[in-house]
Amino acid sequence: AQSVTQPDIHITVSEGASLELRCNYSYGATPYLFWYVQSPGQGLQLLLKYFSGDTLVQGIKGFEAEFKRSQSSFNLRKPSVHWSDAAEYFCATGGSQGNLIFGKGTKLSVKP
Amino acid sequence: GAVVSQHPSWVICKSGTSVKIECRSLDFQATTMFWYRQFPKQSLMLMATSNEGSKATYEQGVEKDKFLINHASLTLSTLTVTSAHPEDSSFYICSARAQSSYEQYFGPGTRLTVT
Numbered sequence: 001a002q003s004v005t006q007p008d009i010h011i012t013v014s015e016g017a018s019l020e021l022r023c024n025y026s027y028g029a030t031p032y033l034f035w036y037v038q039s040p041g042q043g044l045q046l047l048l049k050y051f052s053g054d055t056l057v058q059g060i061k062g063f064e065a066e067f068k069r070s071q072s073s074f075n076l077r078k079p080s081v082h083w084s085d086a087a088e089y090f091c092a093t094g095g096s097q098g099n100l101i102f103g104k105g106t107k108l109s110v111k112p
Numbered sequence: 113g114a115v116v117s118q119h120p121s122w123v124i125c126k127s128g129t130s131v132k133i134e135c136r137s138l139d140f141q142a143t144t145m146f147w148y149r150q151f152p153k154q155s156l157m158l159m160a161t162s163n164e165g166s167k168a169t170y171e172q173g174v175e176k177d178k179f180l181i182n183h184a185s186l187t188l189s190t191l192t193v194t195s196a197h198p199e200d201s202s203f204y205i206c207s208a209r210a211q212s213s214y215e216q217y218f219g220p221g222t223r224l225t226v227t
Contacts, residue, residue: 032214043118043205043220044156051214090155097169098209099146100216102155 002027004074004091006103013081014111021076021106023065023091032094033074035065038105039087047089050074061085086110115139116208118219125196125226133191133222135206141186142208146216147179150203162189196226 003026013019025031032051036044048059055067065076074091088107092100115138125131135145144163148156160176162168162183170176178200180192189208193200203223207216 036218041203041221041223044218046218049215094214095158097161098144098214098216099158099161100156100207101158104155 002031002093002095002101004033004093004101004103006089006091006106008106009104010107010109012109012111015083016080019076019078019081019085019108021089021091021108023074023076023103024072025074025091025093026072027093030069033065033067034092034100035059035063035074035076036090036092036102037061037087038090044090047076081108081110083110083112114215114217116142116206116217116219118204118206118222120222121220122223123225125224127197127226128195130192130194131196131224133193133204133206133224135189135191135208135219137187137208137217140208140210140217142189143186143211144209145183145189146207146209147181147189147191148205148207150205150221152203156205159191193224196224198226200224201226 005024034049035047047063048057088105090105091103095101117136119134147159150156159174160168160170168181183189205221206219209216
């Protein structure tokens with residue numbers, strides 16, 4: 001069955017520093033992969049998605065992610081973090097019913 | 113485009129009562145809607161999948177008689193929590209998907225507190 005794993009529960013970075021959030025997927029074929037961001041008490045906002053093609057995907061708010069089949073990874077990156085990026089980030093993959101299967105999330109804190 | 117609304121955004125109810133949550137796709141026709149539940153500081157877990165005009169498919173462990181889902185039109189799905197108990201307190205999020213699309217659009221969520 002498809003699944004995604006986010007190994008980091010909580011990450012703290014300084015404002016202006018670079019960011020990488022890890023996501024590993026488990027699926028034989030090419031998976032559909034997504035990154036979402038959730039601010040406290042809010043719904044989900046799609047940052048970017050990968051279906052096929054170019055393995056480096058550009059998203060909103062300056063985020064990008066790279067699909068690496070050899071490492072079964074789809075890590076989210078941002079070159080310079082802003083305080084407003086503090087939130088919960090979820091990696092997700094497509095389920096058999098067209099639903100999304102989410103990782104457990106990584107909470108990002110940003111130090112001033 | 114692709115806006116999904118939920119109503120209410122938050123609700124407090126007494127134990128034993130029922131609560132209805134609406135999920136609407138405002139600018140597209142949603143042939144499939146999904147209902148997720150998110151407990152505090154946890155991830156989203158799929159509760160059920162509903163296709164317009166047919167019965168919902170529930171995930172294992174989700175009581176279909178307790179969480180009634182209706183998807184009567186291409187723009188509206190409702191989740192009714194019947195005989196709510198404090199353990200049903202959670203954040204309920206719906207998403208909607210158009211026909212022939214893998215992309216889902218999420219509603220802003222409904223915070224349910226059962227006292």
